[in-house]
Amino acid sequence: MYRIVIADDEKVIRSGIVQLVDWQALDCIVVCECSNGQEVLDYVQGHPADIVITDIKMPVMDGISLTHELQLKHPEIRTILLTVYNKFDFAQKALRYGASDYIIKNEFTTELPKTVTKIIKKIESEKSKTDRLGQNQGLAQEELKNMKGYLLERLMLSKPLPMHDGAE
Numbered sequence: 001m002y003r004i005v006i007a008d009d010e011k012v013i014r015s016g017i018v019q020l021v022d023w024q025a026l027d028c029i030v031v032c033e034c035s036n037g038q039e040v041l042d043y044v045q046g047h048p049a050d051i052v053i054t055d056i057k058m059p060v061m062d063g064i065s066l067t068h069e070l071q072l073k074h075p076e077i078r079t080i081l082l083t084v085y086n087k088f089d090f091a092q093k094a095l096r097y098g099a100s101d102y103i104i105k106n107e108f109t110t111e112l113p114k115t116v117t118k119i120i121k122k123i124e125s126e127k128s129k130t131d132r133l134g135q136n137q138g139l140a141q142e143e144l145k146n147m148k149g150y151l152l153e154r155l156m157l158s159k160p161l162p163m164h165d166g167a168e
Helices: 011-020 037-046 063-073 088-096 105-156
Strands: 002-007 028-034 051-055 078-083 101-104
Touching (some): 002 037, 011 105, 051 063, 051 105, 063 078, 101 105
Parallel strands (some): 002 028
């Protein structure tokens, strides 16, 4: 399951996000609710999280600053910003600091599940690429080990290596 952290200074909003979204259907679990960005940073220092859903305007540390800090310290964590403001400059700044998406609060019941699904697909695609890269790296290391063994055997048996001059 994907681990979700929710940050909003209004408890009723946090509760609404937790209660109104079918997290289990999205293969997610809400692991923490925070009232500001600093609480999120404190939480992710010692606990794994995959996605942070945060309000933009909060006391102590706002959502844009949080997004920036997460990009620097935990780039693997995706961030979705929620706001009541429908201003492009907020969205632009959020995306520049690494937010995965930006949702207007009064649309979150329909848009948030879609956005979380999109982010999960992206995470899975990146994991798949990383797994393939790791497999290829493992094959390359095995081939290198075989070549070293072959060279060592040739040297020990004083057999010349076959030369390939490209002319056939």
